[in-house]
Amino acid sequence: MGLFSSLIQRKFKNIAGRRYERILKEYKEFLLTEEEMMLPEIKSILMPLDRFIGEIPPEIYETLSAYNDARIILVYIIDAHVFHVIEQTLGKDISEEFRKKEENDGRLLLEKIAKNFEGLGISPQIRLFFGDKGEDVIKLAEKHDMLVLSKAYGSEITKTHPLSPVVLKIVQHVDIPVIVY
Amino acid sequence: MNPEAVAIAVFLLTYALVVSERIHRAVAAMLGASAVLFLKIVPWERVPKYLDLNTLFLLMGMMIIVNTARNSGLFEYVAIKTVKLARGSPIRVLLLFSVVTAIVSSVLDNVTTVLLLTPMLLYISRLMDLNPVPFLLSEIFASNIGGTATLIGDPPNIMIGSAAKLSFNEFLSNMGPIAAVDLIITVLIIYLAYNSALKVSPKKKVMIKQTLRGLDENAAIRDIRLFRKSVAIILFVVALFFFHDKLGIEPAVVALLGASLILLWTREDPEGIFEKIEWPALFFFGGLFIIVGALEETGTIAQVAKWVLNHVHTSGEALLAITWFSAFSSAIVDNIPLTAAMIPLIKHMGTSMDVYPLWWALSLGACLGGNGTAIGASANVVVIGIAEREGIRITFGDFLKVGMVIMIVTVATGVGILWVRYIGW
Structure with missing residues (x-):
């Protein structure tokens, strides 16, 4: 340690030594640690959609468009369990009608959102399949770096229940960063 | 034993100890004061005359x-709010932190201000992945400049205001505009010097924004009632400073009144608060007042004043001499002993010329001179000390290159304004 450096440290200790330690301790209560500040690299973003999600806010498009190198995968999952219940209780014709309608709605929604992304210069991949809205997203999330979810994904929300239980389950089981809008 | 020689020796020795910091500055000042009292250079009954209670109680109250x-x-809360307002833009961080530091420093002491703001500044620099040096330098300069603006902003101003009976409003109207212009110039110089280091990619900016969104300024509030009461009392005290001369009360009384009210209203444990008073700083001031008192007692100050008056004939010459002498001296040594010694000198000069502009010259030089070197002011030492602890090295040379430019430009600007105002074209 040079002459100047040791002089500064002596002066610092005399002027503010212990006060700084106290302040630092107080800041640590609400500032992120070095480890938490490391921003993860985002190469692929999974965005599950369904009939409940409503409109996607413009800030989400803006935020996701900043990840230039990331692929965006839009996934529309039709609840397979609901389909089977309809098939077993109301018959094949009704369930077939339900499937067609769901597939049509899903495709329209996927195309609409994909178009919005294309307007920002991003070409997302789209997928539509039958499955479990919670379990399948948790499984798919393992292969992606970020998950973007509507708080109404998987279930209607109300004033008293502002977060879908499906979303709650997903965020509790995935290890990647999640944006809930 | 020649009392004059002893008084000068004690003063110089104390000064050397304060600069080298081999022993604590408060201990050095107490030692010097004890020596001149023991040797009866300052008679015990004259101690109250030299001990400036206005300065001591104002500091204590604040x-x-x-x-x-x-x-x-x-x-x-203020620090987090400032970071969030900057929204991940390096230029905004530079500008907002400089302005906030200057404003806070104009009311609170500079060391407290930089102690509280530097951790936040380091945090945002890390988040932006940028070199924190321009931000830290800007914070140091802004703190010293902000302190120049008011009677309570910097200890030299408190001492000058107390000795010359200058009001808060007089300080604000004389030094406030200088500080405002100097702050703009300083931020501009830092921006021009470090322009290339103040850039982040749009992608990074979005990530920073997201992280900052997660930062909750309200989480910093530990006690909302105390928070509200504190804001109310600080505003009340600042408002009262504006009227203290009209009410005929000393600034120290305003600070003590504010201190009593905040303790009464908030019911905070007074013992805990009194323990946190920076007693070493108060003993340092007290000791220095007595050491400078010894120089007055022995007639040293009067002789120096006579010598100065033989060489300086007009207020204009004195304005230039005092400003630049105190600026360069403050850049090298502590500005508090310098101010303590310069005050009686200027008072003595009052017999031959109008010294009113000279008080502003002293304030300008003593406060802004501190920007010249890394050890020129306490705020510099604290910020550089914190930076070093966090692995960011600002060498004496690094600081000198920017600090000297800032000091010369800001002091010259201030001298120009004072000259136009008091000496004329």
Whole structure:
């Protein structure tokens, strides 16, 4: 340690030594640690959609468009369990009608959102399949770096229940960063 | 034994100890004061004359207010709010932190201000992945400049205001505009010097924004009632400073009144608050007042004043001499002993010329001179000390290159304004 450096440290200790330690301790209560500040690299973003999600806010498009190198995968999952219940209780014709309608709605929604992304210069991949809205997203999330979810994904929300239980389950089981809008 | 020689020797020795910091500055000042009292250079009954209670109680009152308000998390709240307002833009961080530092420093002491703001500044620099040096330098300069603006902003101003009976409003109207212009110039110089280091990619900016969104300034508030009461008392005290001369009360009384009210209203534990008063700083001031008193007692100050008056004939010449002498001296040595010694000198000069502009010259030089070198002011030492602890090295040379430019430009600007105002074209 040079002459100047040791002089500064002596002066610092005399002027503010212990006060700084106290302040630092107080800041640590609400500032992120070095480890938490490391921003993860985002190469692929999974965005599950369904009939409940409503409109996607413009800030989400803006935020996701900043990840230039990331692929965006839009996934529309039709609840397979609901389909089977309809098939077993109301018959094949009704369930077939339900499937067609769901597939049509899903495709329209996927195309609409994909178009919005294309307007920002991003070409997302789209997928539509039958499955479990919670379990399948948790499984798919393992292969992606970020998950973007509507708080109404998987279930209607109300004033008293502002977060879908499906979303709650997903965020509790995935290890990647999640944006809930 | 020649009392004059002893007084000069004690003063110089204390000064050397304060500069080298081999022993604590408060101990050095107490040692010097004890020596001149023991040798009866300053008779015991004359101690109250030299001990400037206005300065000591003003400092003490403000320390009580700040330490009580600190318990609420008020200053951390301001720091987080500033970071969030900057929204991840390096230029905004530079500008906002400079302005906030200057404003806070004009009311609170510079060391407390930089102690509270530097951790936040380091945090945002890391988040932006940028070199924190321009931000830290800007914070140091802004703190010293902000302190120049008011009677309570910097200890030299408190001492000058007390000795020359200058009001808060007089300080604000004389030094406030200089500080405002100097702050703009300083930020501009830093921006021009470090322009290339103040850039982040749009992608990074979005990520920073997201991280900042997660930062909650309200989480910093530890006690909302104390927070509100602290804000109210600080505003009340600042408002009262504007009227203290009209009410005929000393600034120290305003600070003590504020201190009593905040303790009464908030019911904070007074013992805990009194423990946090920076007693070493108060003993340092007290000791210095007595050491400088010894120089007055022995007639040293009068002789120096006579010598100065033989060489300086007009207020204009004196304005230039005092400003630049105190600026360069403050850049090298502590500005508090310098101010303590210069005050009686200027008072003696009052017999031959109008010294009113000279008080502003002293304030300008003593406060802004501190920007010249890394050891010129306490704020510099604290910020560089914190930076070093966090692995960011600002060498004496690094600081000198920017600091000297800032000091010369800001002091010259201030001298120009004072000249136009008091000496004329």
